[in-house]
Amino acid sequence: MSNIAGTKSSLTWAVHLSLAALVLLWLFPTVGLLVSSFRTSDQIASTGWWKAMVPSEQNLTLRTGGADDQIQKDGNFVIEGNLFGEPGDAVISVWGTSSRAISDYKAGETAELKKGTSVTVQGNGDYVMQSPEEISGKRGQRIFATAKTPPEFTLKNYKYVLFDPSNREGMAKAFFNTLTVTIPATIIPILVAAFAAYALAWMDFPGRALLIAAVVGLLVVPLQLALIPLLKLHNEIGIGKGYLGAWLAHTGFGLPLAIYLLRNYMVGLPRDIIENAKVDGATDFQIFTKIILPLSFPALASFAIFQFLWTWNDLLVALVFLIDSTGDTTVMTKQIVELLGTRGGNWEILATSAFVSIAVPLGVFFAMQKYLVRGLLAGSVK
Amino acid sequence: MHPALQAILTIIIGVGGCVGYFYFSNQFLDKVLFPGKGPNAGRNITRANMIRPWLFLMPALLALGVYLAYPVVETLRLSLTERLPGGESQFVGLANYQQMFAEPKFWEAMSNNMMWLLVVPAMSTVFGLLAAQLSDRVRWGNLAKSLIFMPMAISFVGAAVIWKLVYDARPVGQDQIGVLNALYMFFGGTEPKNWLTMIGPNNYLLMIVLVWIQTGFAMVILSAALRGIPEETVEAAIVDGANPFQVFFKIKVPQIMGTIVVVWTTITIVVLKVFDIVFAMTNGQWETQVLANYMYDKLFRANDWGVGSASAMIIMLLVSPILVWNVYNARKEMQ
Numbered sequence: 090m091s092n093i094a095g096t097k098s099s100l101t102w103a104v105h106l107s108l109a110a111l112v113l114l115w116l117f118p119t120v121g122l123l124v125s126s127f128r129t130s131d132q133i134a135s136t137g138w139w140k141a142m143v144p145s146e147q148n149l150t151l152r153t154g155g156a157d158d159q160i161q162k163d164g165n166f167v168i169e170g171n172l173f174g175e176p177g178d179a180v181i182s183v184w185g186t187s188s189r190a191i192s193d194y195k196a197g198e199t200a201e202l203k204k205g206t207s208v209t210v211q212g213n214g215d216y217v218m219q220s221p222e223e224i225s226g227k228r229g230q231r232i233f234a235t236a237k238t239p240p241e242f243t244l245k246n247y248k249y250v251l252f253d254p255s256n257r258e259g260m261a262k263a264f265f266n267t268l269t270v271t272i273p274a275t276i277i278p279i280l281v282a283a284f285a286a287y288a289l290a291w292m293d294f295p296g297r298a299l300l301i302a303a304v305v306g307l308l309v310v311p312l313q314l315a316l317i318p319l320l321k322l323h324n325e326i327g328i329g330k331g332y333l334g335a336w337l338a339h340t341g342f343g344l345p346l347a348i349y350l351l352r353n354y355m356v357g358l359p360r361d362i363i364e365n366a367k368v369d370g371a372t373d374f375q376i377f378t379k380i381i382l383p384l385s386f387p388a389l390a391s392f393a394i395f396q397f398l399w400t401w402n403d404l405l406v407a408l409v410f411l412i413d414s415t416g417d418t419t420v421m422t423k424q425i426v427e428l429l430g431t432r433g434g435n436w437e438i439l440a441t442s443a444f445v446s447i448a449v450p451l452g453v454f455f456a457m458q459k460y461l462v463r464g465l466l467a468g469s470v471k
Numbered sequence: 472m473h474p475a476l477q478a479i480l481t482i483i484i485g486v487g488g489c490v491g492y493f494y495f496s497n498q499f500l501d502k503v504l505f506p507g508k509g510p511n512a513g514r515n516i517t518r519a520n521m522i523r524p525w526l527f528l529m530p531a532l533l534a535l536g537v538y539l540a541y542p543v544v545e546t547l548r549l550s551l552t553e554r555l556p557g558g559e560s561q562f563v564g565l566a567n568y569q570q571m572f573a574e575p576k577f578w579e580a581m582s583n584n585m586m587w588l589l590v591v592p593a594m595s596t597v598f599g600l601l602a603a604q605l606s607d608r609v610r611w612g613n614l615a616k617s618l619i620f621m622p623m624a625i626s627f628v629g630a631a632v633i634w635k636l637v638y639d640a641r642p643v644g645q646d647q648i649g650v651l652n653a654l655y656m657f658f659g660g661t662e663p664k665n666w667l668t669m670i671g672p673n674n675y676l677l678m679i680v681l682v683w684i685q686t687g688f689a690m691v692i693l694s695a696a697l698r699g700i701p702e703e704t705v706e707a708a709i710v711d712g713a714n715p716f717q718v719f720f721k722i723k724v725p726q727i728m729g730t731i732v733v734v735w736t737t738i739t740i741v742v743l744k745v746f747d748i749v750f751a752m753t754n755g756q757w758e759t760q761v762l763a764n765y766m767y768d769k770l771f772r773a774n775d776w777g778v779g780s781a782s783a784m785i786i787m788l789l790v791s792p793i794l795v796w797n798v799y800n801a802r803k804e805m806q
Binding site: 104108109121137138139273276281285287292294297298300301303304305306307309310311312313318321336341344372373398401402405408409425429436446447450451455462465466 | 477478481489490493494501520523524530532534538542543598606609612622625627628629632633635637639645647683691695744747750763766771776780784786787797798801805
């Protein structure tokens with residue numbers, strides 16, 4: 090659109106910059122969650138995640154060793170060691186021995202304490218405490234230090250959320266439950282819908298147009314309407330709350346879109362192929378399984394992705410049809426909502442749990458985006 | 472039985488059952504009921520072909536009937552009845568609706584939902600159109616598009632967590648870990664705000680989450696529509712001296728108006744059903760109630776099926792114009 094000489098370059102730059110700004114804006118919240126899931130709870134609580142990439146300055150309260158650690162050296166009592174346990178990446182810039190004066194000394198300087206005791210702290214946390222008399226006090230001297238810690242990331246959160254058997258709020262079980270709901274709920278409607286879509290696309294019978302209209306209508310019926318009547322029905326026929334109910338519900342709710350997408354696609358297949366097959370004596374069943382089904386693969390894939398994302402991300406159907414009072418069949422979305430209530434402040438757990446549940450759909454999304462886009466284009470009622 | 476085993480078994484039974492049903496019912500039709508051989512071969516084949524479509528359709532029709540059509544009728548019935556102790560129910564006319572209309576919480580949900588209906592489709596469409604147009608002629612446009620599209624794959628619950636972190640507040644004096652408060656303090660705010668409890672703005676902060684998710688959808692559809700605009704119309708406008716903005720607003724937008732309407736209505740339906748975001752972020756507290764969450768409250772917390780069904784019918788009522796419009800268009804297209 091900008092082929093007018095002279096205006097092109099500045100406009101192009103504006104386009105690039107605004108698009109970049111838009112993309113960053115859209116990416117920013119998700120990246121925040123991802124970065125947070127690799128930080129310790131202390132880090133998350135003390136600085137914003139966007140500062141995680143650069144070294145952060147923290148005020149720490151540390152302790153020297155206690156009286157048990159002292160040794161005698163040249164007539165003095167000496168405690169030596171490192172404030173961080175062992176020299177790490179953190180660098181102390183200033184420090185002090187009282188909470189009211191936390192920056193009295195620079196790294197490498199020596200502080201005089203009571204009774205001739207002195208303590209020297211190095212930048213890497215090494216300290217030497219000397220005293221002419223025996224040092225008392227089991228807990229050691231407090232050192233208030235301002236230290237710069239380099240960016241540090243940890244996999245501990247993931248270990249805790251996924252693999253810690255003592256963690257009752259872990260995601261491992263919910264992950265498998267979600268998977269258990271999702272896979273049958275994705276495969277079964279495809280098959281049911283494919284046959285129906287073929288009939289609606291290529292078979293002649295009275296009432297066909299009416300049925301197609303009905304499918305288009307059902308496409309937008311809010312599933313909220315189905316909750317109580319179906320729960321009642323499930324209880325009456327003995328399914329109750331459980332996987333079977335959830336699978337059936339997802340199948341029912343997914344069907345209109347599946348039929349609609351597949352019919353639209355199948356109608357567009359070349360008429361010649363189907364008529365030639367008929368002339369050659371193929372039955373409708375054969376035409377469907379041997380010709381239509383393989384040719385419809387892109388539409389099948391589109392719907393499969395939709396249904397997968399929808400069932401994986403679903404909360405409402407799981408709450409109503411799946412999760413009973415024992416909570417054994419809880420899914421990840423429900424687990425996260427629960428964590429939001431009980432662990433509202435523990436961002437390391439929340440972020441990690443959320444990312445565990447997001448990771449799979451994101452993978453599917455990036456791997457099969459082509460089919461998703463195609464499905465969207467075909468699925469929005471024109 | 473272990474759920475994973477149960478799932479595999481379900482897949483086998485489900486898929487096997489479907490395939491078996493279709494195969495054997497067709498066999499039965501062709502071989503037993505109306506064999507395409509013998510004295511009546513011609514008549515039989517015609518008859519079999521009259522029945523076959525219904526064989527193909529039956530499982531789908533059954534599922535659609537039980538899981539979507541029947542609930543609409545049943546919900547309507549429930550909304551006109553009241554449960555009595557002992558499992559009986561009694562016809563009460565419009566009493567449930569009257570009771571609901573007398574509740575301030577219902578009107579709060581209604582007015583919030585109306586705001587959602589105005590803001591979310593509009594913002595998503597505008598941002599989607601912007602992203603589609605900007606990425607149209609840029610070499611890294613496809614990458615940009617897939618990054619803006621990405622939130623579509625994230626669950627509403629996941630998005631709620633993501634945005635709760637953005638809105639997080641820490642006490643004064645501490646480093647803010649929520650981006651919004653960090654920016655607010657950076658630009659001279661005196662004390663961090665608990666955004667989600669601020670009546671008024673909090674509704675819009677929830678809407679942003681859905682806009683963030685739906686923009687990608689709008690962008691994908693509109694981007695395809697922009698590509699479909701005939702080059703000549705754009706070139707003719709440029710030759711006539713139109714500037715890029717005129718080309719966009721006067722030439723391109725009018726030509727994709729039909730698609731914009733489709734995007735708008737599709738997002739409208741999503742908005743009417745929005746539940747998870749509110750449920751996970753505020754649960755309708757601080758005047759952020761919406762219809763779907765109000766209904767869930769009534770059905771499963773208050774256990775009031777009558778009023779719950781009545782509010783579900785309100786959602787259905789709001790969806791119906793779009794339903795009629797879609798059916799009308801689909802029928803027109805088929806003719």
